[in-house]
Amino acid sequence: MSSHPATASTRNADHREISMMAGTHAESERELPSVPPEPVMEALKLNVYYGDFHAVHDVNLSFGKHEITALIGPSGCGKSTVLRCLNRMNDLVSGARVEGEVTYHGQNIYGRNVDPIAVRTQIGMVFQKPNPFPKSIYDNIAYGPRVTGMKVDNMDDLVEEALQGAALWDEVKDKLKQSAYGLSGGQQQRLCIARTIATKPDVILMDEPCSALDPIATSRIEDLMLQMRDDYTIIIVTHNMQQAARVSDRTAFFTARPDETTGNRTGLLVEFDQTSHIFANPTDKRTEDYISGRFG
Amino acid sequence: MSVATTTAREVTRTVSSGRSKDKNVGSLVFLGALWFSLFFGVMVLLVLIVDTAIKGSPRFDSELLSNYGSIVRPESTGFRAGILGSLWLMLFTALFAVPLGIAAALYLEEFADKERWWNRLIEVNLQNLAAVPAIVYGLLAVAVMALMGFNTTGIVLGGAIALALLILPVIIITTREAVRAVPQDIRQGSLALGATVWQTTWRQTLPSAIPGIATGTILGLSRAIGEAAPLVVVGLAGSVLFDPTGVMSEITALPMQIYSLTSNSQEDLRTAASAAIIVLLIMILGLNALAIFIRNKFQKTW
Numbered sequence: 001m002s003s004h005p006a007t008a009s010t011r012n013a014d015h016r017e018i019s020m021m022a023g024t025h026a027e028s029e030r031e032l033p034s035v036p037p038e039p040v041m042e043a044l045k046l047n048v049y050y051g052d053f054h055a056v057h058d059v060n061l062s063f064g065k066h067e068i069t070a071l072i073g074p075s076g077c078g079k080s081t082v083l084r085c086l087n088r089m090n091d092l093v094s095g096a097r098v099e100g101e102v103t104y105h106g107q108n109i110y111g112r113n114v115d116p117i118a119v120r121t122q123i124g125m126v127f128q129k130p131n132p133f134p135k136s137i138y139d140n141i142a143y144g145p146r147v148t149g150m151k152v153d154n155m156d157d158l159v160e161e162a163l164q165g166a167a168l169w170d171e172v173k174d175k176l177k178q179s180a181y182g183l184s185g186g187q188q189q190r191l192c193i194a195r196t197i198a199t200k201p202d203v204i205l206m207d208e209p210c211s212a213l214d215p216i217a218t219s220r221i222e223d224l225m226l227q228m229r230d231d232y233t234i235i236i237v238t239h240n241m242q243q244a245a246r247v248s249d250r251t252a253f254f255t256a257r258p259d260e261t262t263g264n265r266t267g268l269l270v271e272f273d274q275t276s277h278i279f280a281n282p283t284d285k286r287t288e289d290y291i292s293g294r295f296g
Numbered sequence: 297m298s299v300a301t302t303t304a305r306e307v308t309r310t311v312s313s314g315r316s317k318d319k320n321v322g323s324l325v326f327l328g329a330l331w332f333s334l335f336f337g338v339m340v341l342l343v344l345i346v347d348t349a350i351k352g353s354p355r356f357d358s359e360l361l362s363n364y365g366s367i368v369r370p371e372s373t374g375f376r377a378g379i380l381g382s383l384w385l386m387l388f389t390a391l392f393a394v395p396l397g398i399a400a401a402l403y404l405e406e407f408a409d410k411e412r413w414w415n416r417l418i419e420v421n422l423q424n425l426a427a428v429p430a431i432v433y434g435l436l437a438v439a440v441m442a443l444m445g446f447n448t449t450g451i452v453l454g455g456a457i458a459l460a461l462l463i464l465p466v467i468i469i470t471t472r473e474a475v476r477a478v479p480q481d482i483r484q485g486s487l488a489l490g491a492t493v494w495q496t497t498w499r500q501t502l503p504s505a506i507p508g509i510a511t512g513t514i515l516g517l518s519r520a521i522g523e524a525a526p527l528v529v530v531g532l533a534g535s536v537l538f539d540p541t542g543v544m545s546e547i548t549a550l551p552m553q554i555y556s557l558t559s560n561s562q563e564d565l566r567t568a569a570s571a572a573i574i575v576l577l578i579m580i581l582g583l584n585a586l587a588i589f590i591r592n593k594f595q596k597t598w
Contacts, residue, residue: 087488089484089488092484092487094409094410094411095411117490117491117492118490120487120488120489120490121490124488124489125488127484127485127488129481131479131482131485132485133485133486133500134482134503134504143499144489144490147486147490147491147492147495148489148490148491192485195485195489196488
């Protein structure tokens with residue numbers, strides 16, 4: 001709460017220098033207040049149901065501005081469900097019901113007068129499998145601004161800026177008119193990130209963005225996320241604990257608890273803390289078991 | 297070591313015994329049965345086509361295409377009215393059926409809530425409609441024409457309505473298949489950027505599905521072009537001696553003309569009918585070839 005924007009940005013600049021010198025993501029160097037400063041988004045007593053199935057139980061989370069928050073946990077623990085609630089993508093699943101609140105700058109995005117379309121322009125999303133549109137690279141980027149009716153002075157500049165932002169410009173600047181399907185998997189995923197950036201969102205949700213990529217492509221995306229942290233608030237779901245440790249500032253650990261009568265597994269939040277604490281000395285036994293590989 | 301050697305030797309013997317389980321009596325009999333079925337199906341079709349072609353061969357001339365039907369000079373009778381009539385029918389059938397069919401399919405796939413009873417009802421009805429005999433659509437078209445207040449029969453409009461109703465279920469079903477084949481990832485990607493469901497459908501789903509839709513539509517049309525039953529009910533004449541000029545003009549269609557000539561007592565007219573059958577087949581094969589071309593050229597792999 002106490003962090004001042006100016007100090008935050010200098011700290012980020014220092015951090016990037018360190019990471020460049022070390023040639024790796026030097027995560028532990030970053031100083032973090034114990035609670036997320038200026039939370040951009042918060043989940044308050046979030047419960048999600050699919051029909052009768054209780055998928056997520058009472059999740060409280062808060063996502064700090066210009067921080068990367070990782071959601072980790074075993075399969076079926078509801079972390080992707082929580083992520084999809086944050087930009088109302090869960091609305092598209094038939095039978096899905098959300099209780100509790102998700103606030104974005106204090107406003108409940110599940111409120112009565114809120115347009116989910118407007119929510120999604122502010123809170124972008126990158127998916128597990130790279131999903132470029134069957135169009136040219138240029139049109140992939142320009143699609144978002146076009147459909148949302150964004151005022152764009154010069155689309156070419158916007159496309160370049162978005163591709164620069166996703167560290168893809170140098171690789172594709174000579175083939176903007178070619179199909180996005182000609183790119184490699186890692187490039188496609190960075191294109192999807194560029195596509196999201198182009199609509200100038202505030203928050204970017206990433207649902208296991210590297211799980212379909214090889215280690216080199218993964219590493220490039222992780223570098224990119226650390227760069228993007230200066231401009232965006234990033235929330236990432238990952239199966240890869242090392243990835244969470246490498247990139248995130250804070251980590252939320254979820255687990256699934258089977259219902260005593262039906263056996264259905266309901267996801268719940270176990271622990272939410274700074275990543276260094278979660279990995280070095282977790283308070284909850286379940287977190288410790290998961291982190292140390294004894295479970296999950 | 298010796299155990300390993302024996303096993304290896306045994307494996308070699310089994311593998312190279314020269315006897316394959318694919319070549320025992322049961323497999324061979326079954327294979328023979330399959331070959332026979334294939335041969336029988338193809339042969340019957342081939343014999344029919346060749347027989348018709350031979351019968352019609354004396355009339356493979358330009359007059360067959362350019363003359364109107366004539367009983368007075370059966371040796372130079374032609375199918376100009378039928379060919380033009382069929383083409384007009386195709387045009388208007390496509391104009392009626394394609395937009396309706398695509399819109400219905402898009403509603404059912406992209407907008408309808410499948411939990412609702414009325415959507416499920418439409419779904420079941422649609423499956424059944426595809427199996428309804430063609431002649432019933434003719435009756436339906438007559439009813440529609442009567443409701444709209446037209447009392448002239450045998451016009452382009454009536455025939456096109458009958459054929460459009462006939463192929464509507466085919467177009468809807470193939471369009472739904474094509475739309476369903478567009479990966480969910482694409483829709484989610486679009487929606488996550490802040491596009492509406494409508495924008496997503498219009499700008500992503502529909503363009504990606506167009507090759508499939510075009511193929512289905514053309515196959516539907518090629519079925520419609522060969523139909524005579526619904527056109528009989530709608531009152532199309534067996535012969536007309538002028539070109540169609542508009543939706544309200546009386547026409548005949550190629551299958552109608554063939555139908556009315558095959559039972560004629562004059563040898564020359566029956567010969568002309570055989571030749572016309574070949575013309576109709578060529579038109580249908582042409583449409584199907586176009587469908588295959590479109591499918592291969594524009595097909596997307598995800």
